[in-house]
Amino acid sequence: MTSAEIRQQFLDFFASKGHQIVPSAPIVNKNDPTLMFTNAGMNQFKDYFLGNETPKYRRIADTQKCLRVSGKHNDLEEVGIDTYHHTMFEMLGNWSFGDYFKEEAIAWSWELLTTVYKLPKDRLYVTIFEGDDKEKLARDTEAYNFWKKWIAEDRILLGNKKDNFWEMGEQGPCGPCSEIHVDLRSEEEVKAVDGKTLVNNDHPQVVEIWNNVFIQFNRKADGSLEELPDKHVDTGMGFERLCMAIQKKRSNYDTDVFTPMIDFVAKAAGIKYGADEKTDIAMRVMADHIRAISFVIADGQLPSNNKAGYVIRRILRRAVRYAYTFLNLKEPFLYKLVAVLADQLAHVFPELKSQQDFVAKVVQEEEISFLRTLDIGLSKLDQIREELKAKKATVIDGKTAFELYDTFGFPLDLIQLIARENGLSVDEAGFDVEMDAQKQRSKKAASVETSDWTIITEDDEVEFVGYDHLISTSRIIKYRQVKTKGKDQYQLVLDTTPFYAESGGQAGDTGLLVQGDQKIKVLNTQKENNLIIHITEQLPADLKAPVDCKVNVLQRSLTENNHSATHLLHAALKQVLGSHVNQKGSLVNESVLRFDFSHFSKVTEEELKQIELIVNQKIRENISLNERRNVPIEEAKKLGAMALFGEKYGEYVRMITFDDSFSRELCGGTHVSSTGKIGFFKITSESSVAAGVRRIEALTATAAEVFVDQQQTTLAKITELMKNPKDLVKSLEDLLEERVALQKQLDEYQSEKSKAIAKALKDTAEKVGDINLIRAKLALPSVDAMRQVAYDLKQTVDNLLLVLAVNVDGKPNIAVMISDNLVADKGLNASQMIRELSKEIQGGGGGQPFYATAGGKEINGLDKVIAKAKDLVQVNA
Ligand code: ATP
Numbered sequence: 087m088t089s090a091e092i093r094q095q096f097l098d099f100f101a102s103k104g105h106q107i108v109p110s111a112p113i114v115n116k117n118d119p120t121l122m123f124t125n126a127g128m129n130q131f132k133d134y135f136l137g138n139e140t141p142k143y144r145r146i147a148d149t150q151k152c153l154r155v156s157g158k159h160n161d162l163e164e165v166g167i168d169t170y171h172h173t174m175f176e177m178l179g180n181w182s183f184g185d186y187f188k189e190e191a192i193a194w195s196w197e198l199l200t201t202v203y204k205l206p207k208d209r210l211y212v213t214i215f216e217g218d219d220k221e222k223l224a225r226d227t228e229a230y231n232f233w234k235k236w237i238a239e240d241r242i243l244l245g246n247k248k249d250n251f252w253e254m255g256e257q258g259p260c261g262p263c264s265e266i267h268v269d270l271r272s273e274e275e276v277k278a279v280d281g282k283t284l285v286n287n288d289h290p291q292v293v294e295i296w297n298n299v300f301i302q303f304n305r306k307a308d309g310s311l312e313e314l315p316d317k318h319v320d321t322g323m324g325f326e327r328l329c330m331a332i333q334k335k336r337s338n339y340d341t342d343v344f345t346p347m348i349d350f351v352a353k354a355a356g357i358k359y360g361a362d363e364k365t366d367i368a369m370r371v372m373a374d375h376i377r378a379i380s381f382v383i384a385d386g387q388l389p390s391n392n393k394a395g396y397v398i399r400r401i402l403r404r405a406v407r408y409a410y411t412f413l414n415l416k417e418p419f420l421y422k423l424v425a426v427l428a429d430q431l432a433h434v435f436p437e438l439k440s441q442q443d444f445v446a447k448v449v450q451e452e453e454i455s456f457l458r459t460l461d462i463g464l465s466k467l468d469q470i471r472e473e474l475k476a477k478k479a480t481v482i483d484g485k486t487a488f489e490l491y492d493t494f495g496f497p498l499d500l501i502q503l504i505a506r507e508n509g510l511s512v513d514e515a516g517f518d519v520e521m522d523a524q525k526q527r528s529k530k531a532a533s534v535e536t537s538d539w540t541i542i543t544e545d546d547e548v549e550f551v552g553y554d555h556l557i558s559t560s561r562i563i564k565y566r567q568v569k570t571k572g573k574d575q576y577q578l579v580l581d582t583t584p585f586y587a588e589s590g591g592q593a594g595d596t597g598l599l600v601q602g603d604q605k606i607k608v609l610n611t612q613k614e615n616n617l618i619i620h621i622t623e624q625l626p627a628d629l630k631a632p633v634d635c636k637v638n639v640l641q642r643s644l645t646e647n648n649h650s651a652t653h654l655l656h657a658a659l660k661q662v663l664g665s666h667v668n669q670k671g672s673l674v675n676e677s678v679l680r681f682d683f684s685h686f687s688k689v690t691e692e693e694l695k696q697i698e699l700i701v702n703q704k705i706r707e708n709i710s711l712n713e714r715r716n717v718p719i720e721e722a723k724k725l726g727a728m729a730l731f732g733e734k735y736g737e738y739v740r741m742i743t744f745d746d747s748f749s750r751e752l753c754g755g756t757h758v759s760s761t762g763k764i765g766f767f768k769i770t771s772e773s774s775v776a777a778g779v780r781r782i783e784a785l786t787a788t789a790a791e792v793f794v795d796q797q798q799t800t801l802a803k804i805t806e807l808m809k810n811p812k813d814l815v816k817s818l819e820d821l822l823e824e825r826v827a828l829q830k831q832l833d834e835y836q837s838e839k840s841k842a843i844a845k846a847l848k849d850t851a852e853k854v855g856d857i858n859l860i861r862a863k864l865a866l867p868s869v870d871a872m873r874q875v876a877y878d879l880k881q882t883v884d885n886l887l888l889v890l891a892v893n894v895d896g897k898p899n900i901a902v903m904i905s906d907n908l909v910a911d912k913g914l915n916a917s918q919m920i921r922e923l924s925k926e927i928q929g930g931g932g933g934q935p936f937y938a939t940a941g942g943k944e945i946n947g948l949d950k951v952i953a954k955a956k957d958l959v960q961v962n963a
């Protein structure tokens with residue numbers, strides 16, 4: 087059975103049991119501050135479990151793109167070293183929201199595995215939760231009894247809290263679980279060692295494939311568990327591990343999920359997979375990591391220096407390092423795998439195929455820049471080696487090793503490897519100390535204390551009325567307190583709200599909550615999944631009484647100008663640059679609009695003008711907003727509405743159209759009622775944000791006018807300064823040309839003057855042994871002139887030792903110049919002398935053995951420099 091068939095059979099099986107099949111949510115999590123990446127199939131249903139939202143279907147199944155490289159579930163260090171943990175993997179799942187429970191879940195998972203997939207029953211084990219005294223949780227005898235119907239009792243094992251109590255994060259839905267493990271060893275191995283003893287023991291061929299979680303609790307902020315009103319089923323099966331079991335392989339990497347990539351890498355490296363453990367690991371790392379990298383980029387997260395962007399950058403660098411060190415692939419290479427992957431998964435995850443070129447380009451640029459850093463890092467290591475040799479030491483201290491790790495992205499094992507090759511070692515304990523210190527620092531920076539919700543009114547559906555109204559009278563559903571960096575704030579959830587919560591690039595509304603005389607500022611409005619959260623610094627005096635919501639009208643309307651202009655810009659970009667343009671990010675608030683999009687070259691002046699022209703034309707056409715709120719997604723797509731990659735859409739979408747034949751987008755934001763309100767659109771900058779991604783910043787309405795006005799004022803000022811010429815540009819060009827000519831003349835004059843000074847100084851040489859010592863106190867216009875005098879003398883005087891003490895615009899400067907032969911034969915050193923002499927002017931400097939300079943603070947020290955110079959020379963001569 088191919089992996090594609092295995093996936094399809096899973097979905098078909100659960101469809102036949104009354105489950106709705108839904109698409110995978112994006113792998114990058116945008117609306118949940120507690121989770122950067124989707125790490126389990128249940129994430130997208132979190133609001134259902136918590137009772138914040140009513141599920142549309144009671145039974146759902148899907149395959150979900152997951153990533154486990156940060157936070158509570160982090161498998162990164164295992165990946166590639168073992169054969170069954172991935173960074174990105176597909177989790178097949180089936181859910182019951184307050185519908186069926188343990189009995190059906192257990193029966194169906196058994197049926198699917200043993201009759202559809204035909205896995206041998208005598209190679210399966212299941213586990214159930216043994217209970218936990220500390221948490222006051224009893225053994226899950228229910229699950230035990232349901233399993234007993236299907237499987238021999240000696241194959242039902244007890245598991246502890248670590249393995250058999252599943253939690254999404256520090257807080258949130260959780261419950262006991264029942265895992266299914268499969269034993270894939272050979273007959274001989276099975277005979278020799280009882281499989282039971284290997285379950286949950288990190289054996290590569292006795293692995294967990296499926297976890298059935300019975301969600302019945304919510305973990306609260308204080309760590310206590312609270313029983314949920316409804317009981318749910320949440321299951322997750324590792325697709326790649328399932329393929330290994332069904333295809334009878336000993337490693338996930340031997341299944342057709344990975345072989346196309348492994349083969350490609352092996353061929354490129356000219357090394358056979360299976361030839362050596364080290365090169366095997368490297369190939370597995372490449373085949374695995376490219377999946378995480380590609381899907382994350384395709385879902386809209388570019389590599390960067392913080393948060394989710396940094397996580398993905400680190401994964402990419404880990405892959406490059408393995409390729410570089412173990413496969414001798416020293417040129418960008420990973421990006422070539424994007425095409426292999428995109429083709430393989432085109433039918434399941436089309437988002438990658440349709441952005442293949444873009445993703446490959448981003449990966450390639452990252453590789454190029456990291457390979458450069460790697461080179462710099464390696465020469466830095468060379469330098470460290472030299473320094474250690476000079477000190478006759480053999481241990482790279484923890485701080486230095488950590489710097490290599492932190493700035494150059496070298497992992498400890500790579501540093502150790504290179505160290506070993508050079509007969510050195512690394513102070514590992516010291517490295518750990520630095521690492522811990524950094525972890526503490528970032529923990530501190532990110533620390534947020536969130537209290538549990540205090541429920542005021544029972545009401546699970548929040549209504550957003552802000553498309554039609556900017557005021558409402560509302561009741562508080564619940565609130566909680568949040569402490570960040572010493573600041574105390576409240577988060578309020580209201581039953582109805584006109585406040586738009588930050589999302590889709592549009593800033594959150596601000597405004598007021600009014601209760602009697604009390605006016606509470608809403609500082610911002612944000613989303614947590616589908617909850618709309620109002621951020622305040624106070625609570626209403628009467629939590630049970632209604633509050634009047636008032637959105638800041640001016641701010642909202644300026645923001646709408648910018649949002650609608652962004653849609654017009656998007657459409658104009660596609661018209662002018664081509665259909666490859668895709669939105670890669672946007673920001674609209676009351677003052678600016680920023681739009682990032684995929685495009686491979688700089689947008690030219692002419693193109694920008696044309697884009698601006700189209701947008702302004704559409705503004706003047708005063709096109710009315712055509713807003714449709716409940717369009718079936720298929721219909722919207724058929725109508726050509728632009729959807730964003732990495733955005734989660736439901737079955738019904740909101741569609742925003744300005745002119746049927748111009749701009750149509752799926753969008754949840756707020757907009758002007760007609761384009762005329764935008765007034766005027768002006769692009770202020772075009773730049774690059776990342777490989778293949780350009781950014782346009784623009785202004786609308788008054789802000790655009792002010793901008794143009796300022797430019798005009800500047801221009802008027804310049805014209806006036808230039809004495810109102812007929813052709814301003816031409817006169818400026820002339821002026822610049824003239825300046826260049828004058829500078830040239832000045833340089834020539836300066837050079838002649840230096841020569842004259844040098845010539846005069848030549849005759850003042852004193853003999854000290856064979857040395858011609860010239861000492862002079864001068865006033866010169868610049869340090870550059872001092873340098874010129876020194877070099878002129880070097881050319882004309884043999885066995886020269888020159889000391890200049892120069893007053894440059896009231897500042898003391900000194901220079902020492904020594905003939906090359908004196909440096910070579912007598913070991914004279916200008917740098918050393920400068921260090922001594924600069925003490926007299928309270929300064930410092932340096933240079934090379936033949937020429938060095940210093941600047942200082944004490945102008946009266948110049949005479950002393952001259953005097954001291956002679957002493958120094960006499961000692962050295
Ligand atoms: P393990 O103990 O093997 O790490 P887990 O307990 O973390 O697994 P769950 O969180 O229960 O696993 O996830 C459900 C299923 O997803 C597992 O049974 C397994 O098949 C699969 N799975 C979990 N983590 C990974 C991973 N990093 N790569 C591939 N599959 C995974």
Ligand code: MG
Binds near residue numbers: 159161
């Ligand atoms: Mg795990």
